[in-house]
Amino acid sequence: MYSLLFRHVLTRFDPESAHHAAMAVIRTLGARPFSWVTRAVTAPAPEQQVHALGLTFPSPFGVAAGFDKNAVAVRGLDALGFGHIEIGTVTAIPQDGNPKPRLFRLVEDRAVINRMGFNNAGADAAAGRLRALRRRRPRAVIGVNIGKSRVLAVEDAVDDYVASATLLAPLADYLAVNVSSPNTPGLRGLQAVETLAPLLRAVRAAAGATPLLVKIAPDLPDEEITAISRMAVAEGLAGIIAHNTTIARDGLRTDPAVVEDAGAGGLSGAPLKQRSLEVLSVVRAAVPADFCVIAVGGVETAHDVQERLDAGATLVQGYTAFLYRGPLWARQINRGLRAL
Template identity: 75%
Template sequence: MFRTVLARMDPETAHHAAMVVIRMLGFAPLAAIARSVTRPDPALRTEALGLTFDSPFGVAAGFDKNVSGAQGLWALGFGHVEVGTVTAIAQNGNPRPRLFRLVPDRAVINRMGFNNAGAQAAAKRLQKLRRRHRRAVLGVNIGKSRVIDVADATADYVRSAKLLAPLADYLVVNVSSPNTPGLRGLQAVETLRPLLEAVRDAAGATPALVKIAPDLPDDEIEAIARLAVELGLSGLLATNTTISRDGLRTAPPVIAAAGDGGLSGAPLAARALEVLRIVRAAVPADFVVISVGGVETAADVRARLDAGATLVQGYTAFLYRGPLWARQINRGLAQGR
């Protein structure tokens, strides 16, 4: 019933309503009760990045932008939670409406624009979370502040990294969202190299990873993967949302009305799997690759793991599958072993 009510609401309003419930689940004793129902089978434990993940399946960045629901998401059974995207300077993001459901495609278009309360606010919340004895493995995804010129992006990322890396289990450099002007241009290897070097150094002992777009040509994907290895990064996330609208079943007027933004969900699955295979072929076997994009079922997650993913993340299908989605995935993975 709750999911039906949310489905009738504006998508962003529905997300905020769901986050209220998820935040509540993060408090004792509700967290312990929920986790007792959703706890992944011990056979799913995964070692990566020097960390132990209760399950290889986690929440992608974008769901919890302000580190407000991470403990509740852990209580729902996710093996890790990647918060953000966080920017050094707080920002409101793009004007609403900026989130649109494509129900026939089980997809979403968003042009949120990194709306978040900023790195200082995120750091305060992460400090509180780190004091918990049982909590999610927490990744922090950082992006460029909109008011900062692309030419000054490195210093902006470093500012966030210095604040957040000491409080994160791993740090992700997001250069692949289509919703911040000029951001994807940072994926060019000659531009990306100094940025990643600077963030890696600022992150210190915290594992640093980079997240790429699915719309890059295959040779550029290979080049970024090799660069990440060369620079001693700990891993790579593939992929972010796509600007493509190919092959959608949703009526063209609905798609046109949604306008610009990143497409996520089921239509991204095939390309995300292709990019995963390209990256895995270009990096050493022990290099961490996190696959994101279009997963909905345990079979989808298993296919990514079989194709070489170390970990798998999801987001959009949560909106269609509901709060027990992670439990469904984890149970399916355990039964398939």
């Protein structure tokens, strides 16, 4: 039913406009009495709980950063059955992001190209919404993904991340440092161990007792992924999120002219599946067994989630397949995991 609606109706809308419309529906589902009805058919089973980062996740499957940049739909996503919701990316300074159009569907590949550019209302606005959410005690775990403000030079990145961490860490169940988006100039350069280590050290001090993770890019050579993983352990981080979108365009079925017209940006969705498994394997081999690894990239089905868990992921995230699978995607994943 949803696939027909998507192909014949939703694809006629600009992707970003369609996303905003979907967010409005999800926000409605998070409000009473709609949330009571929604939870009745989507709630994960008690045996699907995962204990990690000193927290209890209702399900191993959560929604990745980028879907809810401003913490406006957490209650709805919670009601839809996601075990955790990672909001953001949030920057210390509000920003509009890159010029539109900046979000493109590759339907044949079940993929998306985005160059959003960390469009968000800023850390102060996110903090206000998180305070209100905490009073309502959502079931799902809430992570906060933070990034560098575009107007600041890379040389000022440490203070910028620390400002966000100081404000948001007390309101987050965990904090994720995003140094891997391809859509902010110079950001990925922060992944070099010699620059990343002091950044993470400063953010970890600002985060206090809140678990801190770092999100890496899939385009790094395996040896650099190993080095970052070992550094994360040495610096006392709680985990790694593997991984962000890719700048690669290999193996796509979509007409190359369409891909070229979409232009620069990060590719997400089904084409990342194999690289996601490879990166997960590299990270897991470099960190202790009890170190939290969140796998993301190319996840569409319960089988995909279970494959990541079997490969050593502690938790799994998805985003792009939400567009192609519809609002009951988390329910499908949770029920599918129980059946495997």
